[in-house]
Amino acid sequence: MTEKNIFVLIKQVPDQSAKAGINPDGTIDRAKAKRMINPFDKFALQAALETKRNYGGKITVISMGPPAAEEILLEGIEHGADAGWLLSDKRLAASDTLATSYALYKTVEHLKPFDLIFCGLQTTDGDTAQVGPSLAERLGIPQITYCEDFKIEDGKVKARRVIEGGYQWVKTPTPCLVTVANSYHHLEYKTIRGAKQVQDLSRQPEEKAKVIRFLNLDQINADPLLCGLKGSPTIVAKTDKVSEIGGSCKIYQGASAEQMVHEMVNETNLLEFVK
Numbered sequence: 001m002t003e004k005n006i007f008v009l010i011k012q013v014p015d016q017s018a019k020a021g022i023n024p025d026g027t028i029d030r031a032k033a034k035r036m037i038n039p040f041d042k043f044a045l046q047a048a049l050e051t052k053r054n055y056g057g058k059i060t061v062i063s064m065g066p067p068a069a070e071e072i073l074l075e076g077i078e079h080g081a082d083a084g085w086l087l088s089d090k091r092l093a094a095s096d097t098l099a100t101s102y103a104l105y106k107t108v109e110h111l112k113p114f115d116l117i118f119c120g121l122q123t124t125d126g127d128t129a130q131v132g133p134s135l136a137e138r139l140g141i142p143q144i145t146y147c148e149d150f151k152i153e154d155g156k157v158k159a160r161r162v163i164e165g166g167y168q169w170v171k172t173p174t175p176c177l178v179t180v181a182n183s184y185h186h187l188e189y190k191t192i193r194g195a196k197q198v199q200d201l202s203r204q205p206e207e208k209a210k211v212i213r214f215l216n217l218d219q220i221n222a223d224p225l226l227c228g229l230k231g232s233p234t235i236v237a238k239t240d241k242v243s244e245i246g247g248s249c250k251i252y253q254g255a256s257a258e259q260m261v262h263e264m265v266n267e268t269n270l271l272e273f274v275k
Helices: 039-055 067-079 097-111 131-139 192-203 205-211 257-268 270-274
Strands: 004-009 012-014 035-037 057-064 083-087 116-120 143-153 156-163 166-173 176-180 212-215
Touching: 004 039, 004 097, 004 131, 012 067, 035 039, 035 067, 039 057, 039 067, 039 116, 039 143, 039 176, 057 067, 057 097, 067 083, 067 192, 067 212, 083 097, 097 131, 116 131, 131 143, 131 176, 143 166, 156 176, 192 205, 205 212
Parallel strands: 004 057, 004 116, 057 083, 083 212, 116 176, 143 176
Antiparallel strands: 012 035, 143 156, 156 166
16 A cells, blocks of 8 residues: 555644733734644644554645744654644735635645645634635645544545534545544644654754745745735724623532522522513
């Protein structure tokens, strides 16, 4: 069986457990926000690792973002990926899904050939689930969305995808793009070998440059007018800061259901509320 050339698209997003500021134009102030790998992309990386383990191949993690996004490419190496590419260019700032899919399309075209592209279902900072399918359309290749299980037989991907009320089995030839649902297997722990490799790379800049490489729009022959804010028809008209609502609760336990309900009703004047 021919080994697979596997691309995994991952994104650095603001840490959901930390506070992030908002720029005047309504975009997230990513410079101030704590950063993490998009949780949905971890399922895509796991799918790639299992593909490599079961069918052989090379995993390349690809991201688009500021130079700091190199962190998540190194995290991918720690988990077992073989190499990483980061598309980083100031002209990409404020890209919406249309501009992002175009920039990633030019990146993938620059790095091909590939057999499989794995993407997370969506991102926590955009939540649109549009980039993966848009990229497949631009590449002109088949796509399988909401995939929660798959296998490769005779050069074709046979996948089970989530649909409303159940699931659906589909089959498509490679090359193809697969967006992986969060009902797939969770990402494995980082490997000792991967962690040591990243540690060694931090001490050897010349070797690190061979594993984690950078690209800009000129190198991938992308039109700057189709990227960033200029290439993004989406307009953020308004943003609102949702504050946390305080409150308290009381837990009733240690008695019969009838007694606890009676106690709760008496203490909260629930009957008056219902009326």
